[in-house]
Amino acid sequence: MENMDLNAPHSMGTTIIGVTYDGGVVLGADSRTSTGMYVANRASDKITQLTDNVYICRSGSAADSQIVSDYVRYFLHQHTIQLGQPATVKVAANLVRLLSYNNKNMLQTGIIVGGWDKYEGGKIYGVPLGGTIIEQPFAIGGSGSSYLYGFFDQAWKEGMSKDEAEQLVVKAVSLAIARDGASGGVVRTVIINSDGVTRNFYPGDTLPLWHEELEPQNSLLDILNAPAPEPMNI
């Protein structure tokens, strides 16, 4: 432990994804919150609402990301009242940036801001450690994202439909969960477009099996008692 490079960016226990598609955005995340090696919450909700039309994916310190989202929700609420119309995704993202940048020495949280507004449509903004703000067609974050750079380089394309985008997100989070110890549980997605917001929930048994993973069984006894295979017809 003493040999760790203390200045390398800290990897964060989570997988979070935000993807734009033709008409809106799809946000996705795993559901594992860990305290060291122990899984404190196996069904957390890392996709948090800021306004009716803007949600964020939180990674890194659970406490830091929660407090940032609480402050931004509070400011956005005030802003919406004063503005008289829904806040834009860009404004929400910039508020996240302000807090992340100006408290960079104290915070350890990477955030993906996604939503839909009538001026720009569906937009995704990444706000990594340090408080950089970067608009992207898709964003990945958290420790599980290390395993997804190659996947997205190959699988991402412009102009996907809503279903294609959601399938991509679910597949990606599922792949990251398979390899990242700090990610696990269920896959949650949130789809935001002009029609509103849809929350989806994908437990482990609905996800595909990857390399070296086996079909879940109730018990060994079921396998032992399974009917003998048909003899071959030679």
Place this chain on the structure above:
Amino acid sequence: MLNFATPVSPCPSLLDSSLLFPVSLRVIDRKIKAHLPTKAHSQVSIMNMSESVQVTNNLTNPEASSQRTLYPYVTGTSVVAIKYKDGILMAADMGGSYGSTLRYKSVERMKSVGKHSVLGASGEISDFQEILRYLDELILHDNMWDDGNSLGPKEVHNYLTRLMYNRRNKFNPLWNSLVLGGVKNGQKYLGSVSMIGVHFEDNHVATGFGNHLARPILRDEWKEDLSFEEGVKLLEKCMRVLLYRDRSAVNKLQIAKLTEEGMTISQPYSLKTFWGYGAFQNPTVGAEGSW
């Protein structure tokens, strides 16, 4: 006639939306800033709610209460710039690295400043974005005088020098190396400022790895009154070497041209690389096991 500057708009900023929705955002912006750690003394930040929090923080995370920037997170690599016949040429790749990962590949690290200048930056991207905001405000106030004068590259370079040096004195630097180039009234200007406030002006400048790899090439091959084509070829020669030899370089770059008429920035493009040396095909012939 009030002229709100920058035809090339900087990165997504509060300012952009503020122009559409002036009142509420500036109020909230100021409210947030009021809570921020002030430059002189810290601790009254939006995050610190009580004194007791400080004690545990100081033991478990000794850096938390400090007001110094300790290390960069998302960084850009070299910027190279030269004076040429009609003005300034500047090149930078579009990479934003996160430690050793080449995480972002479409980061614009050169932006126009006012009518006469272009700023390129390497180092922490969030600090570069903050510098752009400071410059936005500087140019805005300059325009508001509405007196026909406008800040030239020399003035902007001086402003940046003061900014960087004063932050350095408080042990809270903006973690960037900046290149500022421009043309005003026929006078070409090219300067550089580091994160500790070291600044100078020259016919060709570079940051980061560019100092070691590009400047020797420029010292040899730069001459007065290069044509646009010669200048671009020279910059590309430098950028190609950086691509071969800088681990954080990314093969997607832009070249900015700044003349009396204004700034244009090229579309992102990639350079071809050459690997056809015989020695590359068979590097260990005659010495098996070597590399």
